[in-house]
Amino acid sequence: MRRIVHHKLGDPSELLRVEECPSEALGANQVRVKVSFAPIHPGDLLGVMGSPAFGTPPTIGPDGRVPGFEGAGLVSEIGPRVDQNLGLRPGLRVAFFPAPGSWRDEVVVPAGSVTPLPDTIPDEIGAQLLINTATALTAIRTAHESVPPDSRAGVVVLLTAAGSAVGRLLGKLLTDRGVKVIRLVRSEVGAEKLAELLPGSPIFATDAPAGRSVQGPPPRVRRFTSRSTVSAAPCSATSLTSWLKGPGRSSISAHLAARRAISGCLRPAP
């Protein structure tokens, strides 16, 4: 079996190696999964670096440490005490999480950590389905609870890094729930890509020259948010930051300790 491993903390591009290793023994309540895809999350790389944004630095054992927490693949073996009612069988396509050390050819995980994948979801999507969806739903719940109950109807969400994996999910989940979303990305190229992939709510490029955006001129932001104080250059990061700090607004982050790649700004309806 192959695995991707690091033996100390530091720059992932210098430290990560592919190594051969023996297969792990299968426990009575575990399943073995032949891995087809395991995503590279920003948090995985923070772990390799030992960044404070990861939290407590990961422990590296004598055989090194394999990053990764989720993935997808085919069930290849089932422990003797796995509940038959779960319907797990060899050959079943599944997503799995949590599975520390998922950057390897095969993982051994508790039966409760696998989720069967329907035919409509390919492995490469299933592999990144669980962490990001849980993160997006948690961020939405946190944002919801940060707004006083009598102001929750008709909020507008200002979503930064809207083209990121979690940002795309946040935009879709919020729109499906009838929440108005304004999506911000850095570049106009990124805005065009996002508009093609997920058309719908307005998208603005914060690095675009003042007065320009993909979906319309700055006044559109003012109209969309009504009492928004963003006026002079709503597409610039500076005015956005002051707007976020305005009264009655709150921001959330998908990874509070990391850079604020994902945040939402909520305001009551006019």
Ligand SMILES: NC(=O)c1ccc[n+]([C@@H]2O[C@H](COP(=O)([O-])OP(=O)(O)OC[C@H]3O[C@@H](n4cnc5c(N)ncnc54)[C@H](OP(=O)(O)O)[C@@H]3O)[C@@H](O)[C@H]2O)c1
């Ligand atoms: N706590 C958790 O459980 C959890 C789970 C998942 C994700 N997260 C966190 O959520 C964040 C996003 O993860 P992801 O997987 O969605 O990331 P991703 O798909 O790799 O996308 C990263 C995004 O960050 C944007 N970005 C990078 N530097 C930026 C800056 N200086 N200013 C504004 N935007 C910037 C990029 O914009 P461009 O496209 O313009 O380059 C891109 O949209 C990360 O911080 C990650 O650690 C946390």
